[in-house]
Amino acid sequence: MTEINLYAAWIGMLLGGILGAVQGLFFHKEEWLGGYGSWQRRMMRLGHISFFGIAFINIAFTFTAKSLNIEQEVPLPSALFLIGAIGMPLICYLSAFKKPIRHLFFIPALSIIGGIMSLLWIIYKY
Template identity: 80%
Template sequence: MSAEINLYAAWIGMLLGGILGAVQGVFFHNEEWMGGYGSWKRRMTRLGHISFFGIAFINIAFVATVNTTGIEGQARLPSVLFIIGAIGMPLICYLSAFIKNFRHLFFIPALSVIAGIASLLWIVYYS
């Protein structure tokens, strides 16, 4: 797997974050929208929207690291883990907003990103 997929994932994530942020932004003026600013639904949809951007930046940093250090052949594991995070975090945020029991799955994308960062650091250090 090439790091190129992480670059695509990053830009797709930013596009989706922008689109969903615009859609949500249409309603933000209504203080009671989705139960009010502090409600679970509204917090989770905000987190989902922002997670598209946050994990996109991690994927871009990953691509830059791979290209700078020349470790592409060794970086399959962090690549896959960052893709899991890019898909899983916003998905679980939005699902949790409407079906609260999905919150128990947050460990999957969170650990994927953490393990991706740790494995990337390991590979860079020992290469």
């Protein structure tokens, strides 16, 4: 079950690297996307880094489940971490250009929090 989280982690790192490289082609332009402190540029930076941050969570989850031999017990945290891995960068990039989408940030944030809490509960039970 946790293999999908490992794949998602490495795909997320790849996408984070690619999108970071693309964004890096323009960072030297002071007014690109409204300047360094603009909403668009901040959201794109957050989206780029969220690929890596949530990838590390998915890697830690995978190795935790494997090392504790609880892989069969973790479908809920697995799914929640995948929702976060897809949702957070997606919502960051979309909200960079459509500001009202920022109201959806609670979905990936609560998914990650719920994944951590459910994993801790499973670990606690064992």
